[in-house]
Amino acid sequence: MHAELESPGDQQPLELILARNLLSSISTPGFLVDKDGMLVFFNEAAGALLGKHYEETGKMGPDDWSRAFGPYDRKGRPMDIDELPLTIALREGCPVHDSLTLQSFQGDRREVEVSALPLVAANGGFRGALAIFWPTGARGKR
Amino acid sequence: MRLKIWGARGSIPSPGPETTRYGGNTSCVQVTLSDGSTLVLDAGTGIRNLGLMLAGSQPRLHILLTHLHLDHIQGLMFFAPCFRPQSEIVIWGPASPDASLEDRIGRYISAPLSPVEVRELPCSVSFREAPASEWEIGPARVQAASVSHRGPTLGYRITDGDQSLAYIPDHEPALGADLSRLEPEWISGYDLAYGASLLVHDCQYADEEYPEHVGWGHSGLSDALGFARRVEARRTLLFHHDPLHSDDRLDALCGAAARRWEDLGGDPACLEMATERREIDLSGGPTPAAARSGT
Numbered sequence: 001m002h003a004e005l006e007s008p009g010d011q012q013p014l015e016l017i018l019a020r021n022l023l024s025s026i027s028t029p030g031f032l033v034d035k036d037g038m039l040v041f042f043n044e045a046a047g048a049l050l051g052k053h054y055e056e057t058g059k060m061g062p063d064d065w066s067r068a069f070g071p072y073d074r075k076g077r078p079m080d081i082d083e084l085p086l087t088i089a090l091r092e093g094c095p096v097h098d099s100l101t102l103q104s105f106q107g108d109r110r111e112v113e114v115s116a117l118p119l120v121a122a123n124g125g126f127r128g129a130l131a132i133f134w135p136t137g138a139r140g141k142r
Numbered sequence: 143m144r145l146k147i148w149g150a151r152g153s154i155p156s157p158g159p160e161t162t163r164y165g166g167n168t169s170c171v172q173v174t175l176s177d178g179s180t181l182v183l184d185a186g187t188g189i190r191n192l193g194l195m196l197a198g199s200q201p202r203l204h205i206l207l208t209h210l211h212l213d214h215i216q217g218l219m220f221f222a223p224c225f226r227p228q229s230e231i232v233i234w235g236p237a238s239p240d241a242s243l244e245d246r247i248g249r250y251i252s253a254p255l256s257p258v259e260v261r262e263l264p265c266s267v268s269f270r271e272a273p274a275s276e277w278e279i280g281p282a283r284v285q286a287a288s289v290s291h292r293g294p295t296l297g298y299r300i301t302d303g304d305q306s307l308a309y310i311p312d313h314e315p316a317l318g319a320d321l322s323r324l325e326p327e328w329i330s331g332y333d334l335a336y337g338a339s340l341l342v343h344d345c346q347y348a349d350e351e352y353p354e355h356v357g358w359g360h361s362g363l364s365d366a367l368g369f370a371r372r373v374e375a376r377r378t379l380l381f382h383h384d385p386l387h388s389d390d391r392l393d394a395l396c397g398a399a400a401r402r403w404e405d406l407g408g409d410p411a412c413l414e415m416a417t418e419r420r421e422i423d424l425s426g427g428p429t430p431a432a433a434r435s436g437t
Contacts, residue, residue, distance in 0.1 A: 010327060010333075011287070011326075011332055011333035012327050012328055013288070014287070014288040014289060014290060015288075017328055017329075017330050018317075018318075018330075020319075020328060021317060021319045024318060024319070025318050121288065122236065122237060122239055122288070123236070123237035123238075123274070123288075123294075124237070124239065
């Protein structure tokens with residue numbers, strides 16, 4: 001890429017960097033995916049929900065992360081990747097809220113509410129999406 | 143590629159007897175490319191003296207704005223080439239969802255802040271939002287990328303032959319993050335600055351001042367040096383001095399920077415404080431850091 005040296009990695013766009021920094025600083029579980037749906041980060045609180053730290057899983061493609069964490073709809077049926085809030089936010093470029101059940105790496109299931117929102121740069125470029133999770137019933141309990 | 147610093151101050155011009163050595167003009171750097179043409183990085187108040195020096199010798203000019211805070215555009219209204227009919231000026235800057243680059247700059251060059259409007263400038267001026275992909279200006283390849291600061295803000299990398307300049311004057315890459323632990327892909331500005339022949343980087347605050355200014359979009363000394371080490375810049379020029387920092391204060395900061403740089407494994411000869419009117423020739427290899435102590 002540069003005249004003297006090859007960059008050791010493709011730079012993430014600023015909007016994802018700032019979103020990751022935000023998620024790293026809060027206790028609300030959160031996921032971050034890039035514009036291709038690649039899971040590029042989840043924070044410690046999400047790690048506690050899922051039973052693994054991000055450092056253990058690393059990046060995951062959409063098929064991998066959607067299978068790894070369940071998920072199941074309100075009636076307990078497995079959800080297709082196209083139905084997930086993050087996927088809808090990516091596909092349609094709009095915020096999405098839903099309730100679903102996540103499955104941890106240890107097999108435990110947790111009912112959660114999910115809010116996903118697209119990340120669009122100042123120049124209009126689509127960067128990815130961010131999702132935050134609340135355990136169902138946690139609303140109002142701070 | 144050669145550089146000349148016309149303004150190294152941040153936030154607001156700070157003229158006076160206590161800032162005579164480092165200078166009080168706000169951000170402006172002249173870059174002379176291998177074909178003799180000129181690029182201008184930012185249009186703080188330092189650009190006024192640059193315009194007087196050019197005296198019509200460069201009818202075609204490119205001005206690359208990192209962002210539109212006043213300390214980076216205030217000199218535009220006093221840049222002599224803007225008032226010469228034979229001048230052709232292209233102004234590059236960040237896109238915004240708010241309005242076009244021309245309209246946003248026009249908020250400054252218009253009543254009641256200005257006696258003239260953009261359309262009244264005698265020169266031929268055009269406004270271009272910096273593209274996401276690399277582009278060419280004369281012999282230089284220019285790359286722009288958004289960096290961590292308040293509001294839409296770019297950093298630039300200019301490559302001419304085998305020399306490269308990374309210019310990131312307003313930057314807080316350590317906001318909410320520990321630079322020493324982040325993977326490169328997650329460091330704001332990393333690709334722009336990686337392996338640059340010269341990195342010109344924000345160092346507005348001493349370390350003890352930074353905690354009071356977290357989120358303001360600027361770097362403390364240790365974060366500026368940590369960034370420079372992470373990106374493996376060959377030389378680093380600390381820039382965008384706080385208006386409250388006198389020459390004596392900057393001398394002390396420079397000494398602290400040299401010690402910290404050595405602690406990080408850097409060569410103090412490759413680090414200096416930006417000083418107004420300082421000239422650096424990147425094609426000639428390392429030059430003595432005459433301004434390191436500000437003397």
